[in-house]
Amino acid sequence: MNERIAPANTAVVSMDDITKTFPGVKALDRVRLDLYPGQVTALVGENGAGKSTTVKILTGIYKPDGGTIRIDGEAVKFTSPNDASDAGITAIHQETVLFDELSVAENIFIGHAPRTKMGLIDKGAMHRAARTLLEEIGAPFSSHTPLRDLGIASKHLVAIARALSVDARVVIMDEPTAALSHKEIEELYALVETLKAQGKAILFISHKFDEIFRIADRYTVFRDGAFVGDGMIADIDESALVTMMVGRSIDQIFPVRNTDTGEEVLRVEGYAHPTEFADIGFSLKRGEILGFYGLVGAGRSEFMQALFGITRPSAGTCTINGTARTIHSPADAVDAGIVYVPEDRGKQGAIIGLPIFQNITLPSLGRTSRKGFLQLAEEFALAREYSQRLDLRAASLDQDVGNLSGGNQQKVVIAKWLATQPQVIILDEPTKGIDIGSKAAVHEFMAELAAQGLSVIMVSSEIPEVIGMSDRVIVMRDGRIVAEIAGDALTPETLVRHAAGIGETRTLEEA
Amino acid sequence: MTDTPLPATGRHVPDRLNSRAHRVLRSWEALLLTVAIAIFIANSLASPYFLDAWNLSDATFNFTEKAMIAFAMALLIISGEIDLSVASIIALASTMMGLAAQYGAGTIELVAIGLVVGLLCGAFNAVFVTVLGLPSIVVTIGTMSLFRGVSYIILGDEAFRGYPDSFSWFGQGYVYWVFTVEMVLFALIAVIYGVVLHKTNFGRAVYAIGNNPTGALFSGIRVQRVKFILFLLTGLMSGVAAVCLTSRLGSTRPSIASGMELEVVTMVVLGGVNILGGSGSIPGVVIAAFVMGLVTFGLGLLNVPGIVMSIVIGLLLIGVIALPRLAAMALNRRKAS
Numbered sequence: 074m075n076e077r078i079a080p081a082n083t084a085v086v087s088m089d090d091i092t093k094t095f096p097g098v099k100a101l102d103r104v105r106l107d108l109y110p111g112q113v114t115a116l117v118g119e120n121g122a123g124k125s126t127t128v129k130i131l132t133g134i135y136k137p138d139g140g141t142i143r144i145d146g147e148a149v150k151f152t153s154p155n156d157a158s159d160a161g162i163t164a165i166h167q168e169t170v171l172f173d174e175l176s177v178a179e180n181i182f183i184g185h186a187p188r189t190k191m192g193l194i195d196k197g198a199m200h201r202a203a204r205t206l207l208e209e210i211g212a213p214f215s216s217h218t219p220l221r222d223l224g225i226a227s228k229h230l231v232a233i234a235r236a237l238s239v240d241a242r243v244v245i246m247d248e249p250t251a252a253l254s255h256k257e258i259e260e261l262y263a264l265v266e267t268l269k270a271q272g273k274a275i276l277f278i279s280h281k282f283d284e285i286f287r288i289a290d291r292y293t294v295f296r297d298g299a300f301v302g303d304g305m306i307a308d309i310d311e312s313a314l315v316t317m318m319v320g321r322s323i324d325q326i327f328p329v330r331n332t333d334t335g336e337e338v339l340r341v342e343g344y345a346h347p348t349e350f351a352d353i354g355f356s357l358k359r360g361e362i363l364g365f366y367g368l369v370g371a372g373r374s375e376f377m378q379a380l381f382g383i384t385r386p387s388a389g390t391c392t393i394n395g396t397a398r399t400i401h402s403p404a405d406a407v408d409a410g411i412v413y414v415p416e417d418r419g420k421q422g423a424i425i426g427l428p429i430f431q432n433i434t435l436p437s438l439g440r441t442s443r444k445g446f447l448q449l450a451e452e453f454a455l456a457r458e459y460s461q462r463l464d465l466r467a468a469s470l471d472q473d474v475g476n477l478s479g480g481n482q483q484k485v486v487i488a489k490w491l492a493t494q495p496q497v498i499i500l501d502e503p504t505k506g507i508d509i510g511s512k513a514a515v516h517e518f519m520a521e522l523a524a525q526g527l528s529v530i531m532v533s534s535e536i537p538e539v540i541g542m543s544d545r546v547i548v549m550r551d552g553r554i555v556a557e558i559a560g561d562a563l564t565p566e567t568l569v570r571h572a573a574g575i576g577e578t579r580t581l582e583e584a
Numbered sequence: 585m586t587d588t589p590l591p592a593t594g595r596h597v598p599d600r601l602n603s604r605a606h607r608v609l610r611s612w613e614a615l616l617l618t619v620a621i622a623i624f625i626a627n628s629l630a631s632p633y634f635l636d637a638w639n640l641s642d643a644t645f646n647f648t649e650k651a652m653i654a655f656a657m658a659l660l661i662i663s664g665e666i667d668l669s670v671a672s673i674i675a676l677a678s679t680m681m682g683l684a685a686q687y688g689a690g691t692i693e694l695v696a697i698g699l700v701v702g703l704l705c706g707a708f709n710a711v712f713v714t715v716l717g718l719p720s721i722v723v724t725i726g727t728m729s730l731f732r733g734v735s736y737i738i739l740g741d742e743a744f745r746g747y748p749d750s751f752s753w754f755g756q757g758y759v760y761w762v763f764t765v766e767m768v769l770f771a772l773i774a775v776i777y778g779v780v781l782h783k784t785n786f787g788r789a790v791y792a793i794g795n796n797p798t799g800a801l802f803s804g805i806r807v808q809r810v811k812f813i814l815f816l817l818t819g820l821m822s823g824v825a826a827v828c829l830t831s832r833l834g835s836t837r838p839s840i841a842s843g844m845e846l847e848v849v850t851m852v853v854l855g856g857v858n859i860l861g862g863s864g865s866i867p868g869v870v871i872a873a874f875v876m877g878l879v880t881f882g883l884g885l886l887n888v889p890g891i892v893m894s895i896v897i898g899l900l901l902i903g904v905i906a907l908p909r910l911a912a913m914a915l916n917r918r919k920a921s
Contacts, residue, residue: 383801407804421802426795426862430599435792436804438785445784453599460597471600489803 083146085110085274086131086162086243091140093126095476100126103140104300106293108243108274113265115277115289115306117318119480119511122295124278128245131276132164133157161242165232165249171220178203178216181235206234210264226257233264244268245276250284254369262288282311294318327541328520334544335359338528339411339497341380344389349375350552353389357497362519362529364543366536367572372552373532374416377499381413382406393496407436410496414486416505416532418479422486425475429467430456432474432485437492459488463518480511491522498522499530504538516542536565550574612856612908616871619904623875627882634885641762643881645832647851648766649825650844651873654851655777656821658869660814661852662781662794664861665720667709667815670822671844672731677701677826679735682744682836691751698830699823705731706819713815714808720815728845735838744836755832766828770873773821778866786810794861847897851876854901875900 084107093101101123108114118124129135131142133151141148144160151157171180178200179186187198203216212230214223220231229249236244246265250258265288268275279285285292286306293303294317301317337356344353350372357363365373379386382400391398391409398409406412415421424432433456434441441451456470463484467477474485483503490498500519504512519542523529533539539546540563548556548571556571608614627634634640653670660667677698681689684697705727712723757765781787789810792800801807830836855872857864876897883893 381802402804402806403802404804404806413802415802420796420798422799424792424796424799424803427792431788431792435788435800438788442785445786447783447785447788457597457599465597467597469598469601471602 084108084143085145087143088127088131089141089143091127091130091137091142093123093130093135093137100298101130101137102299104295104298106276106300107303108276109291110242110274111269111272112290113269113275113277113288114291114293115279115285116293116295117285117314118295119318122318123298124295125247125479126298127295128164128247128276128278131157131162131243131245133162158239158241161240162245163236163239163241163243164245164247165229165236166247171228171231171235173219173221175220176216177207177214177218177220177223177231177234180220180231181206181216181238185239202238203234206237209237210234210267211260226253226260229253229257229261230264233268237268241273243274243276245278247278248280249277250279250281258284282314285314286311327538328517330362330520330523330544334361335526338394340392342390342392344376344379344386344391346372346375346379346384346386346552349384350379350549353554355547355554355557357528357530359528360523360526361544362523362531362542364539364546365530365532365549366534366539366546366568367549369534371549371572373549374501375552376549377413377501377530377532380406381411381499407493407495411499412436412490412493412495412497413499414483414490414501414503416501418482418486423474423477423482425473427474428471429460429465429474429477429485430470433459433489433492436489455492456488459492460484462491463488464514483515487518495527497528497530499532501532502534503531504533504535512538536568539568540565548572613865613868613871615907616854616856616868616875616904620871620875620878623878623882627878627885630882631885634882637762639885640881641764641767643877643884644764644767644770646880647873647877648764648770649828649832650848650851650876651770651869652773652825652828653818653821653844653848654855654869654873655773655866656814656818657848658852658855658857658864658866659777659781659787659790660720660818661849661857661859662861662864663790663811663814664794664797665713665811665814666724666849667706667720667818668724668845668849669705669709669727669731670818670825670848671841672728672735673702673705673819673822674826674829674841674844675735675838676705676731677823678830678836678840679738679744679838681826681830682747683738685744685747685751691748691753694747694751695754695827698827699820702819702821702823702826703816704819705822706816707812709819710812710815714812732838732842735840739836739838745834747830747834751831752834753831755828755830755834766832769824769828773824774866774870778870781866786813790814791862794858794863847876850897850901854904 086108088104088106090103090105091101092103104123104127106116106127116124116127126135130137133154133156136152142151143149149156149160151160172183175183181203182199187195187202189195200216207214207216207230210230210233212227212234214227220228223231249261253261265275277285277289289306291303292306292309292314294301294314296318335358338359339357341356342354345351353376355363367373375384378384380391380400382402382405385401391400393409393411398405400406400409400411403413419425424435430453434452437455438447441455442448453470460467460470465484465488466481474482477485503519504515516538519529519531531539531542543563545557545559546563546568547554548558548568550572555574556567558567558571657667657670680701681694681698684694689697709720709724709727712718713720754765759765759768781790789800789805792803792805793807793810797807829841833840851872852864852869853859854875855864855869857868879896879900880893883896
């Protein structure tokens with residue numbers, strides 16, 4: 074365990090009675106949050122609890138409707154992100170906001186680059202300063218590297234270097250480990266320790282409890298936009314924190330399922346792509362949940378997108394209910410009865426700007442319309458039916474889907490596909506970035522769908538989920554299927570061994 | 585089992601919160617209509633010649649041809665694309681009609697040529713944007729020069745005249761009393777585009793694409809096909825406008841309709857269409873057409889020179905677009921204090 078730093082008695086930042094309302098939704102209702110120097114505060118809550126809104130208020134992107142923010146005891150008002158950054162608050166986002174076309178040094182110093190006497194950017198000084206910062210955090214790349222050449226983990230390091238360069242006093246980390254490998258996560262933890270030692274106040278947002286208990290000193294819990302409680306991590310255990318978070322106790326048992334599956338629904342043979350995958354073949358039965366496991370970059374999502382018609386495979390056949398189908402576009406896939414719930418909800422899933430009901434009916438307009446003319450009453454009926462089935466939480470069906478929380482947006486995307494009455498539903502990382510409460514609901518729902526005869530393909534990197542939910546698991550490595558595992562052979566060790574392509578088993582600390 | 589079993593029926597979510605009247609009253613169209621009425625009243629007070637049926641009828645030529653293109657352009661801009669070559673398509677279509685007229689083509693052939701040239705130009709743009717995946721603003725800036733360039737090569741300093749007498753019906757004819765052929769065409773096209781955008785699956789796809797092209801693709805929308813059709817429609821409408829304009833002028837010069845593409849885009853944006861795509865309406869564009877026509881006509885009656893008119897139109901555009909933003913800021917400030 075980490076050493077406990079004596080709690081500083083004054084908070085750097087304290088938010089009091091902060092309220093924020095969006096059309097039809099009260100995102101935050103008089104919440105409070107205190108951040109202390111040299112300490113990591115974990116902000117814990119389900120999806121829609123108001124975590125992202127809080128971060129946006131703290132970084133000056135949103136203006137609160139009420140309440141006060143104090144910095145060193147003095148009330149401040151942020152009217153722009155600049156004000157927040159001047160106050161020493163910096164955020165490292167889930168998807169880091171950086172500039173791909175600029176170099177690492179330029180990314181670190183954009184907006185506050187060292188200047189020459191002429192007022193031009195002093196490139197020499199900038200790269201020297203960048204080099205020092207990169208060394209400090211142990212980044213293994215040069216300050217001259219163009220950002221687009223870096224992976225996601227390295228981009229995080231750049232974002233952290235940037236935070237250090239502005240001499241930030243408060244660092245917000247919004248799910249920083251979501252896209253990182255095991256080793257990279259360890260490096261991040263070390264970095265957090267460095268930041269703590271420098272006396273920075275850190276706000277850490279994560280859905281992973283092992284992480285929270287490993288690196289946080291304090292916790293603050295929100296539920297449905299309201300403050301529930303806060304305290305020292307040392308004084309609480311995991312189950313008590315979960316209870317605070319969801320307002321009820323949840324065990325992480327996966328739903329018990331009847332694993333009798335029916336006749337073959339989907340058969341894929343010889344699917345190949347010039348660069349991403351080769352020789353993919355498998356069969357899927359009615360009511361079956363087929364897991365796809367592999368490391369990031371194993372080609373699972375790439376194959377799924379080819380099956381859904383986004384990219385065109387160079388070879389391969391796809392047979393549905395005994396009929397060979399040619400799939401050249403998502404529209405073809407939907408016609409054939411294959412639908413895909415993407416990992417990237419914001420970009421590929423929901424259509425922000427359109428109301429909920431139009432999102433749900435978009436692929437089903439052929440059925441709800443008459444001769445190409447919209448029938449609003451039928452659209453609303455369809456949207457109502459599926460939003461109720463998924464227990465959607467919204468002010469109205471006419472509300473912009475962009476005003477919903479991430480979990481509810483995911484429900485809209487799933488509702489959209491179920492409304493097409495598909496044969497096969499592909500779920501790509503269905504519970505990524507979703508809190509425990511919603512996870513259980515998604516698992517429950519998947520089991521229900523399978524019981525009703527829908528065939529499910531689930532791409533997941535979470536081993537408990539893969540093992541808990543799947544009837545059968547296909548492991549991919551470097552674009553190929555390396556194993557198909559079912560029954561008693563389905564253990565974390567076999568999965569990891571096949572995925573990593575190594576003889577020995579690696580112990581798992583994550584998940 | 586967990587404590588969160590899936591409920592058999594979830595919570596009730598109402599279909600809509602705001603009534604239809606509420607939505608209409610708070611719309612951009614309502615604001616724009618107020619502006620139009622204000623201009624109409626101001627004009628009738630400023631000039632005794634304004635409230636004359638024949639004068640008003642003449643005034644509609646200020647906007648009918650542009651508006652025909654603006655309806656198709658509105659759909660294209662809502663989908664996130666743009667076509668800046670429309671005025672050059674008019675030039676090329678008009679030149680081809682003029683060329684055919686020299687060889688004795690009749691009215692029906694001329695109209696067919698105008699429409700087909702428009703469609704072909706639209707298809708040309710569409711191939712570059714949807715098949716090759718190039719940005720439409722770049723492609724159509726290129727074809728803007730290309731299409732008009734062809735006209736210049738064919739015509740040089742000359743002009744085509746000698747259109748058959750019956751051809752003048754489109755731009756100079758009246759259907760009934762003061763109602764011109766162009767006005768009727770304008771109304772007809774407005775209704776068709778209004779229905780297509782607001783009442784059909786195709787229109788819904790246009791909005792979906794404009795808001796999130798990737799999400800639309802992932803929802804099974806045939807994004808490139810929809811965009812291809814939109815470019816074809818814009819080309820076709822430019823062809824229709826070419827027929828009307830050529831018929832009205834009775835001659836073709838290569839400089840015909842020059843600069844019209846920006847007036848069309850102005851009309852679309854003034855009508856409340858988001859230049860970045862995703863939102864807008866046909867009623868908005870209809871009202872914007874009237875606003876632009878009324879301003880031009882009113883200032884014309886007051887003998888205001890053309891350059892000043894374009895200044896006024898520019899100010900009007902910026903003013904009307906800034907107004908809701910200013911109002912929101914004022915409202916926020918009052919709330920904050």
